[in-house]
Amino acid sequence: MSSLLGYSELMTSRPFHHGNLRVVLLERAEVMLREGGVDGLSLRELAREAGVSHGAPRSHFPDRQALLDALAERGFSRLTEDVRSALAGSGSLRHRLGRMAQAYVDFAVGDAALMELMFTTKTEGRTGPLQDAAVGLLEVLDDAMGPSADADASNSSRETFKLLFGATMQGIAALIASRRISRDQGNALVSEAMDVMLESQLGKQAVAQGSG
Amino acid sequence: MSSLLGYSELMTSRPFHHGNLRVVLLERAEVMLREGGVDGLSLRELAREAGVSHGAPRSHFPDRQALLDALAERGFSRLTEDVRSALAGSGSLRHRLGRMAQAYVDFAVGDAALMELMFTTKTEGRTGPLQDAAVGLLEVLDDAMGPSADADASNSSRETFKLLFGATMQGIAALIASRRISRDQGNALVSEAMDVMLESQLGKQAVAQGSG
DNA sequence: ACCTGAACACCGTTCAAGT
DNA sequence: ACCTGAACACCGTTCAAGT
Secondary structure, eight states, X not given: OGGGSOSTTSSOSSOOOXXXXXXXXXXXXXXXXXXXXXXXXXXXXXXXXXXXXTTGGGGTOSSHHHHHHHHHHHHHHHXXXXXXXXXXXXXXXXXXXXXXXXXXXXXXXXXXXXXXXXXXXXXXXXOSHHHHHHHHHHHHHHHHTOSOOSSHHHHHHHHHHHHHHHHHHHHHHHHHHTTSSOHHHHHHHHHHHHHHHHHSHHHHHHTSSOOO | OGGGSOSTTSSOSSOOOSSOHHHHHHHHHHHHHHHHTTTTOOHHHXXXXXXXOTTGGXXXXXXXXXXXXXXXXXXXHHHHHHHXXXXXXXXXXXXXXXXHHHHHHHHHHHTHHHHHHHHSOOOOOSOSHHHHHHHHHHHHXXXXXXXXXXXXXXXXXXXXXXXXXXXXXXXXXXXXXXXXXXXXXXXXXXXXXXXHXXXXXXXXXXXXXXXX
16 A cells, blocks of 8 residues: 555655645646546546545645646646747747747647647636636737837737737647648648748738847 | 437337437437537436437447547538538639638537547547548548649649648637637638638649639 | 545446347 | 346545544
């Protein structure tokens, strides 16, 4: 039965999680999600792995959906961070946007189940931290495109460009994740999509001033 | 207890499904999917609604995943049909492709849970009827673009165009389904995406000969 | 405030038995 | 070939009780 215990309390039997059970659960849930998908994520098994009773998670997450929402929120934070750092380097706008797109697809493919959680929101309400996290992602794209012109028309095309950019990356990632195209084909498709968008009227209007 | 019985056998007590239990299950499962999502789809409740024992579905679907796969396959058939008929009418290529994209998004939004089932395939094998059904969808797009040039370069750009077209529609549909943009914004985005793709070098190469 | 452990209703899957 | 019904292991959720 000692094999059921974690590594850090082979000596002491009881005092386990001080106040960080919540994060422990989230971290273990993330790997369970990655390994077994959403269906493979069981609250009871999660509690078992954390070394607590099956009722314990209830103190931190009212139900399973609450845990799933928290995972999605953390996912958005991590994605935003990945994308932001991919964008941070030097190079032309085209190169930086390309790196960003690549980071996005990398994340989506590497954490397909989490991505599914993030983009098939079950929650009805339009407010909440989860929506904020999603908005933050678009802001990164906004920053990358440099200062915006103050004309309304330009802002409109900029919004459209951002949405189209995000939608296209999302779609390509879905194609890869569902094994309909290979990873290499996906990378080529990302590059092609970048060209198509940047050479278009919409793209030229949207990034008129942005030249890192 | 008579309330548990279906409409067609208020008189006779036993002879129920002759050999069509399979389709009955699939049809009821489709509405359960639409109403309660994938999580809300229970084999036992499905059997209950169909008026058979909980073990009966086993005769037609070895396990729950097999039912889900069958649902996805039917989904592809229906999507292909919708898209094909949207494409069938008259008008310029731009208009026909626009109608097709609209039909695609309509389907994806109206049957979001089914769409999720279709595009997050759990099956590892690359063969099988499910993959065939997905391929059929791309063939419709191929037909719409008219006869292809026999040069290899042209075929390559055509393949790329089709994938990019599909990915973009998929991404826009995901944005709508996750409530991140409204239906109207989605429609506008579809239209914008069409313009961007058709005015690009890639688009011009891909549909060089296709003019309804 | 946080965790335990029994209880409840539900589930997917297996399988011997019926027709 | 198709369906029934008991059995098994597992699950999410609730809740009184402990500390």
